[in-house]
Amino acid sequence: METSLLAVADGARAVTLKPIRLVAIDMDGTLLPDFSKVISLRNQRALLGAQRAGIVVAIATGRRQAFTAPLLEGVGLRADTPLITSNGAVTRSFSGERIDFQHLNPEIARGLCGVLRGVGMLVFTLDKAAPPDLIVEDMAVARGRLAKWVESNKHAIKAVRPIENALGDDVDLIQGMAAGTIREMAEAERLLAECGWAGQFECVRTAYPGNDLSILDLLPKGVSKSSALQRLAARLGIAQEETMAIGDNWNDETMLDWAGTGVLMGNATDELRALAPGRGWEIGPTNDQDGVAVMLERAVALAGANSSPVASGRV
Numbered sequence: 586m587e588t589s590l591l592a593v594a595d596g597a598r599a600v601t602l603k604p605i606r607l608v609a610i611d612m613d614g615t616l617l618p619d620f621s622k623v624i625s626l627r628n629q630r631a632l633l634g635a636q637r638a639g640i641v642v643a644i645a646t647g648r649r650q651a652f653t654a655p656l657l658e659g660v661g662l663r664a665d666t667p668l669i670t671s672n673g674a675v676t677r678s679f680s681g682e683r684i685d686f687q688h689l690n691p692e693i694a695r696g697l698c699g700v701l702r703g704v705g706m707l708v709f710t711l712d713k714a715a716p717p718d719l720i721v722e723d724m725a726v727a728r729g730r731l732a733k734w735v736e737s738n739k740h741a742i743k744a745v746r747p748i749e750n751a752l753g754d755d756v757d758l759i760q761g762m763a764a765g766t767i768r769e770m771a772e773a774e775r776l777l778a779e780c781g782w783a784g785q786f787e788c789v790r791t792a793y794p795g796n797d798l799s800i801l802d803l804l805p806k807g808v809s810k811s812s813a814l815q816r817l818a819a820r821l822g823i824a825q826e827e828t829m830a831i832g833d834n835w836n837d838e839t840m841l842d843w844a845g846t847g848v849l850m851g852n853a854t855d856e857l858r859a860l861a862p863g864r865g866w867e868i869g870p871t872n873d874q875d876g877v878a879v880m881l882e883r884a885v886a887l888a889g890a891n892s893s894p895v896a897s898g899r900v
Contacts, residue, residue: 603845605640605884607823609669609814610877611832612646612653615850618873622656629660631878631885636663638885641821645669645810647791647802647836649710649759650677651718651741671710672789672802672836673813674759685816686712687805689758693782695749697761697803698722700780704773705765706731707748712757717743720751730796731764761803767792770799777801791836794854802836811839829884831869831877833857841866850876 610616616624624632635642642662646653650670657666657679664680676685694709701707706727709720719742727735735742745751752758763773770790777788787804810832818828830837830844833853841847842864849861852871861868870876 603826604887605829605846606827607641607643607814607818607821608635608829608831608881608884609643609645609810609817609840609844610830611810611834611837612644612648612656614833614852614872615831615837616644616872616877617656619852624656624660625875625878627875627878631875631881633661634885635881636666638888640881640884640888641667641823642881643667643669643814643817645673645814645830645832645837645840647672647789647800649718650675650681651716652738654679654681667817669810669813669817671760672804673808673810674804675712676813676817684820685813687808689760689786689803689805691752691754691756691758693786694752694758694761694803696782697777697780697786698747698749698752700776700782701763701773704776705763705769708742708762708764709748709752710759710762712759716741719743720745720748722746722748726765730793730798734764760805763801763803765799766797767794767799770801773801777803789836791834792854809839810837811843814840815843829880831880833872848876848880852876 616628618625632642644653648670650668653668653670662679664678666679667676667684668679669676674687677683698707707722711718719738721742721744724735724744763770774788786806787808789802789804789809791800814830826845828844829846829848830840831848832841833850841849847866848869849857849866850872851868858868870879
């Protein structure tokens with residue numbers, strides 16, 4: 586028999602949870618605290634506690650695998666923990682085994698280069714085991730937080746001018762990324778919506794207004810965190826109502842919509858939090874309040890209160 590758990594502690598609004606067998610968790614602004622790339626001890630304990638309870642814990646991030654896995658080292662997660670990366674284009678286990686992969690058509694990518702040239706910075710991610718796996722045309726346009734990203738990834742970046750020359754039909758292309766100021770990316774979104782390639786790819790926005798930074802991920806048609814979560818749930822034989830998704834930004838929007846329980850972090854923008862009541866999302870504590878741990882602890886308590894079996898977590 587299904588049991589409901591109503592909890593209002595830890596700064597969250599009243600939340601009624603269904604039994605959870607699969608939870609997808611965003612990284613930046615969700616699992617990670619502000620101004621740090623170290624997962625808090627309470628969040629670490631909650632991740633492991635959920636896995637011990639038989640809940641499949643999946644990470645769902647806009648980061649690529651090489652920029653995600655190192656942040657999880659030392660937590661103690663299972664080797665078969667699913668990592669949904671590049672906003673749903675690639676799913677691999679924590680150990681690196683490929684579970685799911687969607688290619689971006691190189692012809693479309695080459696076409697988008699011309700559309701976006703001169704508006705912010707354009708980066709393409711390749712599916713390669715070794716660097717360079719990031720292709721840019723001009724690193725000099727990076728400013729502010731984007732310049733810090735370039736510095737952190739410079740070992741993996743190759744500059745090619747024009748960038749189209751690196752995007753041949755034989756390239757294993759995962760995604761494109763346009764990045765710049767909020768104003769620049771608003772213009773980029775307009776250009777993409779009006780271009781001849783519109784409707785043949787996905788454009789997913791992530792915004793950081795406090796840093797005047799916006800990112801547009803250019804993905805294969807139909808790809809999102811939501812689509813990757815759906816395929817993972819089907820692979821595991823887990824029903825939609827038995828899933829939870831936790832996130833804080835626009836690239837989490839469809840994932841929160843699809844999951845049986847969608848949890849928007851309390852540190853999300855006012856615009857997103859205003860959508861929550863109409864979309865059926867719960868609003869949890871902030872990332873700096875260990876909001877992920879709060880939700881996982883409740884899910885584990887609920888799993889223990891129900892007699893129905895849970896998934897082993899193996900994918």
